[in-house]
Amino acid sequence: MSAGRGLAYKIVPVTTFEQNCSVIWCEKTKKAAVVDPGGDLPKILAAIDELGLTLEKVLLTHCHIDHAGATADLAETKGVPIVGPQKEEQFWIDLLPQQSMMFGFPATKSFSPNQWLEQGDTVQVGDQYLEVRHCPGHTPGHVVFIHHPSKLAIVGDVLFNGSIGRTDFPKGDMDTLVNSIHQQLWSLEDDYEFIAGHGPNSTIGFERKNNPFVSDHRG
Numbered sequence: 352m353s354a355g356r357g358l359a360y361k362i363v364p365v366t367t368f369e370q371n372c373s374v375i376w377c378e379k380t381k382k383a384a385v386v387d388p389g390g391d392l393p394k395i396l397a398a399i400d401e402l403g404l405t406l407e408k409v410l411l412t413h414c415h416i417d418h419a420g421a422t423a424d425l426a427e428t429k430g431v432p433i434v435g436p437q438k439e440e441q442f443w444i445d446l447l448p449q450q451s452m453m454f455g456f457p458a459t460k461s462f463s464p465n466q467w468l469e470q471g472d473t474v475q476v477g478d479q480y481l482e483v484r485h486c487p488g489h490t491p492g493h494v495v496f497i498h499h500p501s502k503l504a505i506v507g508d509v510l511f512n513g514s515i516g517r518t519d520f521p522k523g524d525m526d527t528l529v530n531s532i533h534q535q536l537w538s539l540e541d542d543y544e545f546i547a548g549h550g551p552n553s554t555i556g557f558e559r560k561n562n563p564f565v566s567d568h569r570g
Contacts, residue, residue: 356500358479362546363398366390366456368417373505373546375498376404377477384434384476386410386496386505387418387548388425390456395425410474411435412507413493414443415520416450416459418548423462432465434474437485440492442522468494481505484535488528489516495535497543504545504555510536512553515564532565 360375366389374395376383383404388395399406406429409422413436426433443450444461451459468474472483474496481496486509493516495506508516510532518525536545541556559567 356498358476358498358501358503360503360546361398361402363391363395365394366417366420369549370417371546371548371550374398374402374404375476375505376402377479380477381405382407382477384408384410384474385425387412387507388421389417390420392421392424392428395421396428406431407476408474409433410496411440411464412495412505412509412548413490414440414447415490415508416447416454416456418507419444419447420451420456420459423460426462433462434466435464435468435483436490436494437469437487437492438467439487439522440490443490443492486528486531486535488518488524488526488531490520491522493531497539502540502543504536504539504543506536506545506547508548510545510553510558510562510565511547511549512551512558513562514550515562516548529565 360373363372365372370389373386381404383406408431447459447461468483470485473480481498484495486493486495489508497504539555543555
């Protein structure tokens, strides 16, 4: 658990893909959001209860099965809205039942988000606000969430520690993804930390210098 300046988070790894589901909350109000509930719903619910939080909403970066598999059940169980991603992600939402069968996940329901997000939107968690940036390439409707006071970003499968998201799935595109990283993430200061969809956290500055796919020094 870390962050500060009004926002805290706990990473809850879920599914056999070890996806970094994030419980984020306003330190003042204890109101929370779950970002990318990919599966293992009891584990997510236990984390919310253990932290003494009140869930306000589900936030989605994108809708591959390991990020969105438990979304419908969590929203229904807690009676909260589903917010995001960007509307082009409906393609992957509609395929969730097929994705669950393909990867051996529990049966998964598709859903309709209560709110689509667009570039420049903000989402509120308690008294805290996160900026939304549209970062297509891994999937067409992928978004990232940025909490500027704590210099924390939640980037899903756009950027990883030492790597970037796959683009060999339907509607993925490498040039689009690289452009998203350059335009939407490299504009952040070097000391912004990010939670990736898989693996350890990193910083924008470290990846700008060292990431073999998108660093300033590649090639």
